[in-house]
Amino acid sequence: MQPLKYKTMTAxxxxxxFLVFVGVVCLCAACNREGFPERAVIAxxxxxxxxxxxxxxRLTVQKKTFFPQGAxxxxxxxxxxxxxxxxxxxxxxxxxQRARTLRLSVSNTELERKLLxxxxxxxxxxxxxLAAQNVRYEEWREELRKEMLFDKLVDADVNAxxxxxxxxxxxxxxxxxxxxxTEARVRAxxxxxxxxxxxxxxxxxxxxxxxxxxxxxxxxxxxxxxQGGDLGLVARRTMPDPLDRILFTLPAGKISPIVRxxxxxxxxxxxxKLPGRMRDFPECRNDLMADIRARKEDAAFNVWLNDxxxxxxxxxxxxxxxxxxxx
Numbered sequence: 420m421q422p423l424k425y426k427t428m429t430a431x432x433x434x435x436x437f438l439v440f441v442g443v444v445c446l447c448a449a450c451n452r453e454g455f456p457e458r459a460v461i462a463x464x465x466x467x468x469x470x471x472x473x474x475x476x477r478l479t480v481q482k483k484t485f486f487p488q489g490a491x492x493x494x495x496x497x498x499x500x501x502x503x504x505x506x507x508x509x510x511x512x513x514x515x516q517r518a519r520t521l522r523l524s525v526s527n528t529e530l531e532r533k534l535l536x537x538x539x540x541x542x543x544x545x546x547x548x549l550a551a552q553n554v555r556y557e558e559w560r561e562e563l564r565k566e567m568l569f570d571k572l573v574d575a576d577v578n579a580x581x582x583x584x585x586x587x588x589x590x591x592x593x594x595x596x597x598x599x600x601t602e603a604r605v606r607a608x609x610x611x612x613x614x615x616x617x618x619x620x621x622x623x624x625x626x627x628x629x630x631x632x633x634x635x636x637x638x639x640x641x642x643x644x645x646q647g648g649d650l651g652l653v654a655r656r657t658m659p660d661p662l663d664r665i666l667f668t669l670p671a672g673k674i675s676p677i678v679r680x681x682x683x684x685x686x687x688x689x690x691x692k693l694p695g696r697m698r699d700f701p702e703c704r705n706d707l708m709a710d711i712r713a714r715k716e717d718a719a720f721n722v723w724l725n726d727x728x729x730x731x732x733x734x735x736x737x738x739x740x741x742x743x744x745x746x
Contacts, residue, residue, distance in 0.1 A: 460736060516731075525564050533567060573720060604652045609686065610631070615684055659680040661680050
């Protein structure tokens with residue numbers, strides 16, 4: 420069972436959404452002459468403000484990861500973290516401004532459809548998993564909307580112009596035929612439960628001859644339970660280590676003993692074993708073209724984002740942050 424997540428950006432996009440889950444906003448103490456809180460500004464991007472309280476909110480959450488409990492918080496490391504967070508907020512602002520220029524948005528209907536897909540993946544555990552990660556649903560929902568908007572923008576402004584030819588794919592095949600070698604895979608299903616007593620109950624039912632799919636549907640807490648525990652085709656090193664090891668040593672048609680992992684107690688069944696093999700060009704063509712497209716998209720994305728940054732008018736006011744630290 421995978422931890423709660425939604426589709427995230429690839430590694431080169433990570434600085435844009437440096438933080439996904441945010442905490443509670445704390446307003447600055449300063450007040451204007453009407454008596455309302457006056458929010459300090461740490462930067463402007465094309466005239467649009469980034470407020471100190473928003474920055475501090477992200478800093479507070481990220482410090483828990485950047486400085487593990489008990490680790491010293493050196494000034495140099497703190498400054499590095501602050502700079503990364505501020506740059507990510509500036510980049511995010513630049514990109515959202517570009518989306519507005521192109522009049523792109525994510526409708527409530529699109530967002531609700533995506534939320535429904537995600538909640539189905541995790542079933543009844545969806546809101547429990549959010550709560551366990553100390554995440555407010557409303558904030559998580561808006562961050563998801565932001566990421567969907569980012570993906571829509573990149574598709575329209577970058578990826579739509581990418582083209583890959585048949586000749587490029589054939590050249591790639593001749594230059595790197597190993598790309599088209601498939602790894603050994605197994606078709607498997609699993610039942611995962613939280614405690615060993617429950618696992619023994621599952622094992623007893625299977626030993627009596629009950630169908631694996633039926634027991635999985637009734638007792639597994641994994642997101643694949645609704646499909647009878649079916650994991651589909653699994654390659655090496657895609658499952659936690661104890662499961663990975665047993666999946667590739669268990670004979671087809673056999674059911675494993677109870678296996679413990681960080682996610683709980685598992686019982687797996689291997690239904691088919693597929694050895695690795697070389698694929699010819701026609702069979703591998705689509706994968707080759709997808710790989711070439713992905714690399715082109717990565718390169719085009721970097722050029723596109725750098726161009727947006729160069730053209731943006733950004734003003735930082737680090738003195739605001741330093742004054743806050745002195746207080």
